Amino acid sequence: MAASFDLTSKDSTPDSTPRLVRFPIRVLAEKTGIGTSTLRAWEKRYGLLKPERTPKGHRLYGLSDIKRVQKIIDLLNDGHTLPKIADLLSAEGSTTGEISASGDIPELASVWERFTQSTLEAVSDFSIERIDAIYNEASSLYPIDLVTDQLIKPTLAALGETWKQHPERGIAEEHFYSSWLKSRLGARFHHANSQAHGARIVCACMPGSYHEVGLMLFSLSALARGYRVLYFGADLPLSQIPYIARRSAAKAIVLSAPSHDNQQTSNDLAALIPSLDTPVFIGGPSEHIDTGLIEGAGGILLGQSTSVALRVLEGHVPAY
Numbered sequence: 001m002a003a004s005f006d007l008t009s010k011d012s013t014p015d016s017t018p019r020l021v022r023f024p025i026r027v028l029a030e031k032t033g034i035g036t037s038t039l040r041a042w043e044k045r046y047g048l049l050k051p052e053r054t055p056k057g058h059r060l061y062g063l064s065d066i067k068r069v070q071k072i073i074d075l076l077n078d079g080h081t082l083p084k085i086a087d088l089l090s091a092e093g094s095t096t097g098e099i100s101a102s103g104d105i106p107e108l109a110s111v112w113e114r115f116t117q118s119t120l121e122a123v124s125d126f127s128i129e130r131i132d133a134i135y136n137e138a139s140s141l142y143p144i145d146l147v148t149d150q151l152i153k154p155t156l157a158a159l160g161e162t163w164k165q166h167p168e169r170g171i172a173e174e175h176f177y178s179s180w181l182k183s184r185l186g187a188r189f190h191h192a193n194s195q196a197h198g199a200r201i202v203c204a205c206m207p208g209s210y211h212e213v214g215l216m217l218f219s220l221s222a223l224a225r226g227y228r229v230l231y232f233g234a235d236l237p238l239s240q241i242p243y244i245a246r247r248s249a250a251k252a253i254v255l256s257a258p259s260h261d262n263q264q265t266s267n268d269l270a271a272l273i274p275s276l277d278t279p280v281f282i283g284g285p286s287e288h289i290d291t292g293l294i295e296g297a298g299g300i301l302l303g304q305s306t307s308v309a310l311r312v313l314e315g316h317v318p319a320y
Contacts, residue, residue, distance in 0.1 A: 021062065021063075022052060022060035022061065022062055023060065023061055023062075024058060024059065024060065024061070025039055025040070025051070025059050025061065027061070028061045028065055028066065028069065030197070030198075030226050030320075031066050031320075032066060032069040032070060032073070033143065033221075033224050033225040033226065033310075033319075034069055034073070034143055034224075035139075035144070035224060037140055038139070038140060038141065038142070038143065039069070041140050041141055042072070042082070042141075043059075045082075045141075046082050046083060046085070046086040047086060047090075048068070048072060048082070048085065048086055048089065049061075049065060049068065049069070051065065068089075071089070072085055072089075073143060075088065076142065076143070076146060077146070077307060079109070081111060082141060112150040112151060112154070115134055115137075115138050115150075115151050116150075116151055116154045116155055116158065118130070118134050119131060119134050119135075119151065119155050119177075120155060120158055120159070122134065123155075123159065123173050123176060123177045124169075124173060126176055128180060131177070131180055132184075135147075135151075135184065138151050143221075143224070144220060144221050144224050145221040145224075145306040145307045145310055146307065148217045148218075148220075148221060148306045149305055149306050149307055152181065152217060153214075153217075155177065156174075156177070156178075156181075156213065159173055159174040159177055160174065162174070178213060181213060182213065182216070185213075185216045185217065185220055186216075188220055189216070189219065189220055189223065189229075189231070192220065192223035192224060193223060193228070193229065195223075196223050196226055196227060196228045196229070197226060197228070198225070198226035198227050198228060198318075198319035198320050199227055199228065199251040199252070199317055199318070199319055199320070200227070200228040200229075200230060200248060200249065200250045200251060201222060201227050201228070201229055201230070201250055201251060201252040201253070201254055201313075201317070202230045202232065202241075202244055202245065202248060202250045202252070202253045202254065203215055203218065203219045203222070203229055203230065203231050203232065203254045203255075203256075204231075204232035204233065204236040204241075204253075204254075204255055204256070205232075205233060205234045205235055205236060205255070205256040206235075206236070206238070206255045206256060206257060206258045206265060206269070206282075207235055207236070207237055207238060207258065207262070207265055208235065208258040208259065208260055208262055208265060209234060209235060209256050209257065209258045209259050209284075210234045210235055210259065211234075211259055212233050212234045212256065214256060214283070214284055214304075215231075215233075215254075215256040215283070215284075216231075217306060218254070218256075218283060218306055218309060218310075219231050221306050221310055222254075222310065222313070222319075225310060225314065225319045226319035226320060227319045230244070230248055230250065232244070238265075238268050238269060238272055241253060241272060241276070242272070242275065242276065245276055245277070245278045250278055251278065251279075251317045252278060252279050252280075252281060252313065252316070252317045253276070253278050253279070253280045253281065254281045254282075254283060254302070254313070255269075255280065255281070255282050255283070256282075256283055256284045257282055257283065257284040257285060257286060257288060257289050258288050258289065259285075259288065260288055261288050262288070263290065265289070266289045266290035266293050266294060267290075267293070269282075269289070269294060269297070269299065270290070270293045270294055270296070270297040270299070271297075273294070273297040273298045273299050274297055274298060279298075279300060279316055279317065280298070280299050280300065281299070281300045281301075281302050281309075281312070281313060281316075282294060282299055282300070282301055282302060283301075283302035283303065283304070283309050284302075284304060285304055286301060286303075300312065300316065
């Protein structure tokens with residue numbers, strides 16, 4: 001039987017001295033949405049975390065580590081690099097003070113530019129091994145939603161431009177990377193789904209939406225946050241949503257917006273939303289849906305940024 005951890009209480013020793021609760025790395029990963037391999041990398045490479053150790057060498061963390069990881073995430077989103085964050089936290093001497101921006105954004109931008117450029121070069125050589133290596137390095141150091149927004153999406157956008165400007169090679173390169181991406185995400189999705197224990201959410205592409213990579217990326221990031229994802233893929237008829245919501249007891253419905261204009265789809269969605277007891281979120285580009293109509297019906301727009309979308313979802317439907 002798996003052990004449970006109460007993160008808000010304290011144990012007492014025989015002399016009634018309070019002792020803070022400690023918990024293993026998997027619990028820290030669940031509470032922060034950062035994978036265990038990334039947490040270990042932050043510790044080993046940059047000293048960002050300093051866990052206690054059991055006699056057998058297992059890492060133990062406390063509430064202060066949760067706050068520290070959350071601060072690291074905020075600093076990453078503000079544009080700081082990991083080495084810079086290590087310097088800032090070391091200089092701060094605690095995790096409670098305010099840390100101001102220090103012109104680090106161009107430095108972090110160059111990190112992602114190098115990752116993206118290296119990926120594009122590997123794609124042009126059709127080298128799965130190099131694409132794997134770049135992705136592994138990025139995902140071992142950064143949260144998956146940051147990798148999605150700063151590496152995968154820019155790579156897909158660049159390949160889309162190559163498709164337009166150099167069709168003699170761009171189509172092959174885009175297909176090659178998309179195939180690799182779906183295969184890689186599928187493997188991670190299967191593994192992450194077995195580890196998730198939080199609120200169940202439904203993720204599907206709306207009618208007329210066949211490009212599901214964006215939805216897969218969002219779903220993987222949601223899994224990293226602890227959500228249990230029921231994934232239905234491309235072009236799901238809206239008429240199926242009530243049955244899915246009822247049978248699955250899902251806490252949220254997340255739909256990827258259509259990829260072309262269709263007022264009827266917006267009308268159907270606006271009629272559907274009030275009939276459900278489950279909140280409905282719409283992600284992806286909004287130019288092909290009637291946003292005023294959808295929001296008026298109670299739908300919640302997530303936008304295109306994975307990080308922002310997850311924060312909006314968590315604000316309405318926490319994973320735990």
